[in-house]
Amino acid sequence: MKTKIAGIELRRIAMPLVAPFRTSFGVETTRDVLLVRVVTADHEGWGECGAMSEPRYSSEYVDSAQHVLRRFLIPALPRDGLDVHEVARVLAPFTGHRMAKSALETAVLDAHLRAADESFGSYLGAARDRVPCGVSVGIMDSVPELLDAVERYIAEGYVRIKLKIEPGWDLAPVRAVRERFGDDLPLQVDANAAYTLSDAQHLAGLDDFGLQLIEQPLANDDLVRHAALARLLRTPICLDESITSAADAAAAVSLGACSVVNIKPGRVGGYLEARRIHDLARAHGVAVWCGGMLETGIGRAANVALAALPGFTLPGDTSASGRYFATDITKPFVLSDGHLDVPAGPGLGVAPLPDVLDAVTTSVEWIKV
Ligand code: OSB
Ligand code: MG
DSSP: OOBOEEEEEEEEEEEEEEEEEEETTEEEEEEEEEEEEEEESSOEEEEEEOOOSSTTSSSOOHHHHHHHIIIIIGGGSOTTOBOGGGHHHHHTTSOSOHHHHHHHHHHHHHHHHHHHTOBHHHHHTOOOSEEEBEEEEOOOSSHHHHHHHHHHHHHHTOSEEEEEOBTTBSHHHHHHHHHHHOTTSOEEEEOTTOOOGGGHHHHHGGGGGOOSOEEOOSOTTOHHHHHHHHHHOSSOEEESTTOOSHHHHHHHHHHTSOSEEEEOTTTTTSHHHHHHHHHHHHHTTOEEEEOOSSOOHHHHHHHHHHHTSTTBOSOBSOOOHHHHOSSOSSSOOOOBTTEEEOOOSSBTSOOOOHHHHHHHEEEEEEEEO
């Protein structure tokens, strides 16, 4: 079925976070988000771009995403409409910019599914109607502050905790969390590429703590050294930044660079490529879980649907709206018994609440197709 697009809105919103989120690459206090709204004759579809304000997590940033969409990606869409499966192929001649591409493809897919009266979860192949949720806990000023935060998240029902780490904030916080909350707490760490292979002996110190995995210890573009590190650690290595496509995932698995994959649809160019990674990992017995980019309810709806696929055997960073924002732009996602429900309505199953959306909007751009 062809989706014929009348025009596309690029909308920027500023979403204050309930607390600063610190990683090894920087601190985020307000999420500057780009939303893509595809308008057809009868429907509209939404996509959220994962890019952050600065090119630190990856080379994309929110201004670059908006620019490449306006200048190259949107003008490449055929005027007489296209099938959702064609979006990625039409955009493929432009290198990189996967988060921008993902936002556009997701908006087209949402419009298509609303017209077809099918949910995102059903379309992707969801195997359950709710997903277990973990939470990613930022770097804090002190260990007592961290323990308070983790205690609150456990009380809210999160089923696994991920601690952000960096040199100087690794063994001590992990030890403290283990001592306070016990060995049974599903616990993992994320370094966001803050270490080098010469830190291997230090990182092996994490092996005593029974972590589910260590995420992205080394540089984004270094599968070979991740494979070397994997041979030196007992803790399984999970890759995030390094995996930008199904081809990367296949290479990483065959090299032994990781035994778990964090799948973030924006990072890999969209939900269809994300599903390919899921399929490939599942065929190889490699566990995957759904990562996050501090999404609003729009991106969260799609992530929760993806996380319901059968190969997502570990809890994702699909936390409730309240973990990020006092007021979400959609009806909030609320944790129930440590799970979020997969939206069942057509398309993403959620849409921005007009009043909330207007209140957080910082700019709107309309592009005729
Ligand atoms: O590395 O997983 C990451 C947030 C922004 C950028 C990178 C990462 C993260 C998170 C939080 O860890 C995930 C979330 O809760 O959305
Ligand atoms: Mg990560």
